[in-house]
Amino acid sequence: MKTTxxxxxxxxxxxxxxPEFLPPLWRIIFQEAMRGNHMLFSKSIQSEAALLKPxxxxxxxxxxxxxxxxASDLRTIKSMIHLLPREEQKxxxxxxxxxxxxxxxxxxxxxx
Numbered sequence: 001m002k003t004t005x006x007x008x009x010x011x012x013x014x015x016x017x018x019p020e021f022l023p024p025l026w027r028i029i030f031q032e033a034m035r036g037n038h039m040l041f042s043k044s045i046q047s048e049a050a051l052l053k054p055x056x057x058x059x060x061x062x063x064x065x066x067x068x069x070x071a072s073d074l075r076t077i078k079s080m081i082h083l084l085p086r087e088e089q090k091x092x093x094x095x096x097x098x099x100x101x102x103x104x105x106x107x108x109x110x111x112x
């Protein structure tokens with residue numbers, strides 16, 4: 001079987017700064033988040049969380065985030081999030097948005 005090489009295959013990826021410390025799966029999640037596609041959370045959680053004022057994450061939520069980061073695939077991550085009570089899902093979404101924004105800001109700072 002012959003493999004076809006597309007000349008500009010990586011151009012889209014190169015247009016978005018990717019934090020090197022993120023594992024490959026989380027780089028994709030980050031890229032999609034920068035496009036406004038928060039694939040880890042349902043639209044209803046996103047809408048409800050938008051009405052909340054951001055607050056600091058508690059220790060249990062931080063520990064949960066560590067386990068999410070270690071998950072091996074998108075389906076597992078989404079399942080883990082879905083098992084949380086709805087209020088915690090909304091809190092997690094707020095933390096997620098804050099972290100994605102801080103990663104983006106840091107990547108922009110390093111580019112300039």
